[in-house]
Amino acid sequence: MMESGAPVCHTCGENVGLKANGEHFVACHECNFPVCKTCFEYDLKEGRKACLQCGSPYDENLLDDVEKASGDQSTMAAHLSKSQEVGVHARHISSVSTLDSEMTEDNGNPIWKNRVESWKEKKSKKKKPAKVKVDTEAQVPPEQQMEDKPAPDASQPLSTIIPIQKSKLAPYRTVIIMRLIILGLFFHYRVTNPVESAFPLWLTSVICEIWFAFSWVLDQFPKWSPIDRETYIDRLSARYEREGEPSELAAVDFFVSTVDPLKEPPLITANTVLSILAVDYPVDKVSCYVSDDGAAMLTFESLVETADFARKWVPFCKKFAIEPRAPEFYFSQKIDYLKDKVQPSFVKERRAMKRDYEEFKIRVNALVAKAQKTPEEGWTMQDGTPWPGNNTRDHPGMIQVFLGYSGARDIEGNELPRLVYVSREKRPGYQHHKKAGAENALVRVSAVLTNAPYILNLDCDHYVNNSKAVREAMCFMMDPQVGRDVCYVQFPQRFDGIDRSDRYANRNTVFFDVNMRGLDGIQGPVYVGTGCVFNRQALYGYGPPSMPSLPKSSSSSCSWCGCCSCCCPSKKEPKDPSELYRDAKREELDAAIFNLREIENYDDYERSMLISQTSFEKTFGLSSVFIESTLMENGGVAESANPSTLIKEAIHVISCGYEEKTAWGKEIGWIYGSVTEDILTGFKMHCRGWRSIYCMPLRPAFKGSAPINLSDRLHQVLRWALGSVEIFLSRHCPLWYGFGGGRLKWLQRLAYINTIVYPFTSLPLVAYCSLPAICLLTGKFIIPTLSNLASVLFLGLFLSIIVTAVLELRWSGVSIEDLWRNEQFWVIGGVSAHLFAVFQGFLKMLAGVDTNFTVTAKAADDAEFGELYIVKWTTLLIPPTTLLIVNMVGVVAGFSDALNKGYEAWGPLFGKVFFSFWVILHLYPFLKGLMGRQNRTPTIVVLWSVLLASVFSLVWVRINPFVNTGNSTATTSSCIAIDC
Ligand SMILES: O=c1ccn([C@@H]2O[C@H](COP(=O)(O)OP(=O)(O)O[C@H]3O[C@H](CO)[C@@H](O)[C@H](O)[C@H]3O)[C@@H](O)[C@H]2O)c(=O)[nH]1
Ligand SMILES: [Mn+2]
Ligand SMILES: [Zn+2]
Numbered sequence: 014m015m016e017s018g019a020p021v022c023h024t025c026g027e028n029v030g031l032k033a034n035g036e037h038f039v040a041c042h043e044c045n046f047p048v049c050k051t052c053f054e055y056d057l058k059e060g061r062k063a064c065l066q067c068g069s070p071y072d073e074n075l076l077d078d079v080e081k082a083s084g085d086q087s088t089m090a091a092h093l094s095k096s097q098e099v100g101v102h103a104r105h106i107s108s109v110s111t112l113d114s115e116m117t118e119d120n121g122n123p124i125w126k127n128r129v130e131s132w133k134e135k136k137s138k139k140k141k142p143a144k145v146k147v148d149t150e151a152q153v154p155p156e157q158q159m160e161d162k163p164a165p166d167a168s169q170p171l172s173t174i175i176p177i178q179k180s181k182l183a184p185y186r187t188v189i190i191m192r193l194i195i196l197g198l199f200f201h202y203r204v205t206n207p208v209e210s211a212f213p214l215w216l217t218s219v220i221c222e223i224w225f226a227f228s229w230v231l232d233q234f235p236k237w238s239p240i241d242r243e244t245y246i247d248r249l250s251a252r253y254e255r256e257g258e259p260s261e262l263a264a265v266d267f268f269v270s271t272v273d274p275l276k277e278p279p280l281i282t283a284n285t286v287l288s289i290l291a292v293d294y295p296v297d298k299v300s301c302y303v304s305d306d307g308a309a310m311l312t313f314e315s316l317v318e319t320a321d322f323a324r325k326w327v328p329f330c331k332k333f334a335i336e337p338r339a340p341e342f343y344f345s346q347k348i349d350y351l352k353d354k355v356q357p358s359f360v361k362e363r364r365a366m367k368r369d370y371e372e373f374k375i376r377v378n379a380l381v382a383k384a385q386k387t388p389e390e391g392w393t394m395q396d397g398t399p400w401p402g403n404n405t406r407d408h409p410g411m412i413q414v415f416l417g418y419s420g421a422r423d424i425e426g427n428e429l430p431r432l433v434y435v436s437r438e439k440r441p442g443y444q445h446h447k448k449a450g451a452e453n454a455l456v457r458v459s460a461v462l463t464n465a466p467y468i469l470n471l472d473c474d475h476y477v478n479n480s481k482a483v484r485e486a487m488c489f490m491m492d493p494q495v496g497r498d499v500c501y502v503q504f505p506q507r508f509d510g511i512d513r514s515d516r517y518a519n520r521n522t523v524f525f526d527v528n529m530r531g532l533d534g535i536q537g538p539v540y541v542g543t544g545c546v547f548n549r550q551a552l553y554g555y556g557p558p559s560m561p562s563l564p565k566s567s568s569s570s571c572s573w574c575g576c577c578s579c580c581c582p583s584k585k586e587p588k589d590p591s592e593l594y595r596d597a598k599r600e601e602l603d604a605a606i607f608n609l610r611e612i613e614n615y616d617d618y619e620r621s622m623l624i625s626q627t628s629f630e631k632t633f634g635l636s637s638v639f640i641e642s643t644l645m646e647n648g649g650v651a652e653s654a655n656p657s658t659l660i661k662e663a664i665h666v667i668s669c670g671y672e673e674k675t676a677w678g679k680e681i682g683w684i685y686g687s688v689t690e691d692i693l694t695g696f697k698m699h700c701r702g703w704r705s706i707y708c709m710p711l712r713p714a715f716k717g718s719a720p721i722n723l724s725d726r727l728h729q730v731l732r733w734a735l736g737s738v739e740i741f742l743s744r745h746c747p748l749w750y751g752f753g754g755g756r757l758k759w760l761q762r763l764a765y766i767n768t769i770v771y772p773f774t775s776l777p778l779v780a781y782c783s784l785p786a787i788c789l790l791t792g793k794f795i796i797p798t799l800s801n802l803a804s805v806l807f808l809g810l811f812l813s814i815i816v817t818a819v820l821e822l823r824w825s826g827v828s829i830e831d832l833w834r835n836e837q838f839w840v841i842g843g844v845s846a847h848l849f850a851v852f853q854g855f856l857k858m859l860a861g862v863d864t865n866f867t868v869t870a871k872a873a874d875d876a877e878f879g880e881l882y883i884v885k886w887t888t889l890l891i892p893p894t895t896l897l898i899v900n901m902v903g904v905v906a907g908f909s910d911a912l913n914k915g916y917e918a919w920g921p922l923f924g925k926v927f928f929s930f931w932v933i934l935h936l937y938p939f940l941k942g943l944m945g946r947q948n949r950t951p952t953i954v955v956l957w958s959v960l961l962a963s964v965f966s967l968v969w970v971r972i973n974p975f976v977n978t979g980n981s982t983a984t985t986s987s988c989i990a991i992d993c
């Protein structure tokens with residue numbers, strides 16, 4: 014268990030230090046748990062006299078020593094241990110409340126009623142200043158508050174567009190055009206100069222090259238006008254958080270989705286939740302909804318613990334303004350945490366917090382350990398009743414609210430954000446639509462309970478890394494100049510724990526730093542599934558408010574790209590039927606709002622009758638409370654809402670039959686039909702004319718984890734590619750969907766086409782990667798002997814490719830290494846995962862098999878990239894391995910051939926070997942991954958690949974026995990196919 018050398022203290026991360034006799038300090042002789050002397054003494058003063066790890070009491074002698082050394086600090090210890098008691102007490106309460114607030118459809122639930130009532134009460138008194146906020150602010154030492162800058166002007170815009178420098182962009186665009194021209198000439202040459210001796214090879218290669226050129230165009234032109242943006246958080250505060258007035262910032266509902274607590278460790282989810290609860294935003298405007306698709310009691314129980322731990326963690330974060338506010342990642346930062354933190358109490362409180370967190374971790378890990386083996390009779394809750402989710406495919410909807418206005422307060426007595434556990438109903442025979450279905454359930458639950466106008470959704474492993482992230486998003490959403498037509502603000506995905514060289518391009522830097530910024534200059538980034546703030550109204554299927562008047566304004570200025578001619582739709586927008594329909598819908602909506610106001614005095618039954626007269630039920634489903642909530646464009650819950658209705662409704666709207674015969678997943682909410690629901694959902698919004706915004710704050714807003722071992726990574730890429738093929742084959746295919754409204758800009762459409770056709774590039778890619786080997790084995794080549802003109806063309810093409818890359822790196826700031834990794838993984842993923850995705854996609858369409866969403870496992874601990882070397886057997890590994898071997902055999906064969914033939918064979922050999930090396934170089938990270946750490950490759954992979962490769966090579970060797978130098982040229986020119 015213990016490492017040799019100097020052990021590091023588990024609490025503070027420093028060396029445990031030495032005892033008087035020169036040995037390492039050991040606090041617990043039972044388990045040798047590393048704790049340094051300082052932390053140990055501190056624990057004792059706190060009255061914790063047992064080992065944190067194994068629970069055995071500490072050594073008496075050690076105790077005596079320490080007690081002698083400290084006597085003066087007893088007052089503080091007493092004080093702290095008192096507050097600890099409070100903590101324990103409160104935890105007790107929160108778990109009790111879990112038990113008696115049974116997740117049933119019982120609408121007389123007293124806790125619920127109280128909560129809703131007091132919340133309503135608060136709403137009526139909301140004119141009072143936000144006291145809680147002032148309190149926490151006062152505790153922040155002046156050094157940590159904003160410096161005294163000139164007071165920000167609230168009337169100025171909250172964000173600006175910063176165009177990429179002309180000097181960087183102009184040459185980039187020039188080279189792109191030149192590359193296009195050279196490509197044209199190149200293809201003219203290629204097509205008019207067939208290789209007579211190897212016609213099929215030549216034809217294949219030309220087809221492949223044309224496809225590559227086409228996919229280059231799809232990828233390149235959406236990057237035509239990239240932009241950057243700057244936000245002004247201080248102006249946001251100045252405008253919406255005026256002193257002495259209640260904060261006017263808009264409320265935000267946070268969504269966290271989780272499904273399998275064994276693959277997605279509860280500790281990871283807990284960290285995400287904690288980072289949300291501690292965001293730098295008014296507490297009464299934050300609610301956190303956790304969707305548990307696995308209906309796991311483990312998730313539920315760890316959320317109980319999390320809610321309790323948040324009571325200490327949140328005030329600590331706010332008091333010392335620490336970052337990030339996910340404890341695991343905060344405590345594992347390898348920086349000098351004392352820097353900039355001058356408050357004397359900080360060191361002490363940090364130490365105590367660290368200890369508390371360790372205890373929290375132990376409690377959660379104990380829950381995980383307990384959950385490893387499901388008891389035969391299923392799980393039972395603490396009060397003895399069976400857990401309703403024991404059958405994960407057949408269970409009722411479950412909702413539990415923690416914290417919040419009427420819930421437990423933090424240890425300083427301040428209110429905490431609401432935390433809501435949601436597990437939607439699952440029944441056999443009902444499609445649950447994976448993550449998209451979970452998000453839609455959350456949309457409805459949150460609409461009923463809090464109805465914030467904005468929604469931020471996160472995967473369970475993506476924690477808030479920048480506590481001001483929501484404010485960043487609000488700089489766009491709440492700016493009347495910008496926010497009106499914005500459907501969502503997407504943040505880039507950033508990752509922790511990726512190997513330094515990022516072998517499998519997990520960071521996706523090229524996508525997040527180049528492509529997405531390009532899209533931001535057109536109609537906005539695509540939605541990537543996490544780290545995204547939505548405008549709730551956009552999820553309800555409406556078009557952007559200003560759309561009908563677009564034709565008039567577009568002629569004067571295009572605020573999106575600056576160059577109107579390129580991206581704005583034609584000025585004379587036709588009034589197509591869908592347009593008229595939407596207008597009608599808006600009017601209908603206005604009328605309904607009006608009606609609702611008129612009929613305040615009517616009872617619920619009459620009101621719901623009235624609502625159902627409209628067509629809303631067909632769209633939103635049979636919940637009048639939900640429908641009413643959709644009519645409040647600025648969010649909030651209807652004052653007249655009856656608490657008992659709310660409870661019933663929350664459960665009602667997550668029932669599995671709720672979405673039947675509605676537009677959920679078809680026109681509204683997250684869209685169904687693809688495992689990459691994100692692309693589809695964003696695409697729908699862009700088609701309706703919304704724009705999205707890409708926000709890249711200096712400190713990354715959110716951080717997640719990524720699968721770093723080869724097999725998991727390939728499976729992830731497979732799922733993404735499969736999702737794209739599914740969209741390609743669906744009615745939402747960007748090639749033909751959504752032309753009617755004319756609201757999707759054509760460059761944006763190009764980008765969407767690119768995201769759904771890229772898996773098909775795998776077919777020419779596999780062909781092209783085997784070509785060099787075939788050439789080497791047969792002695793033929795795909796290019797005829799070069800003329801001068803042809804050489805110039807080849808050189809020009811080669812140069813233009815390199816120069817575009819260089820110029821792209823220059824404006825985007827991406828490193829050359831990242832670009833190269835991206836290229837490599839494009840080939841690796843292309844010849845394996847994408848290839849399988851194409852086949853599976855068509856299989857699905859033809860045979861009607863449903864694709865499943867395989868969640869990627871998230872590493873729980875910092876096992877120092879141990880994960881990187883795991884190789885799990887999967888069919889995905891076969892094609893790239895085969896290609897590798899065939900090419901290596903080809904190179905060897907080529908050389909031996911040249912040796913046999915003598916001097917004149919070396920010239921042509923060079924060209925072929927060059928291509929072969931191109932393939933091998935691209936597949937190199939794959940080879941490394943395959944070798945694992947101990948060079949142990951799964952035998953099946955080796956067997957299959959060797960088999961395929963040798964069969965392949967033998968066939969060619971038989972046709973073209975180049976060892977026999979005598980008549981080989983004659984044979985090669987006459988036999989080009991296997992059947993000769
Ligand atoms: O039935 C399901 C399946 C998945 N999830 C959640 O979906 C998220 C993403 O799953 P993950 O395995 O981490 O997929 P990644 O490939 O890492 O995710 C990327 O790609 C997905 C689309 O394939 C997007 O949904 C994600 O937001 C995006 O981060 C996780 O929070 C899961 O808990 C559910 O809630 N219900
Ligand atoms: Mn993930
Ligand atoms: Zn220590």
Ligand SMILES: [Zn+2]
Pocket residue numbers: 041042043044045046064065066067068069
């Ligand atoms: Zn111990």
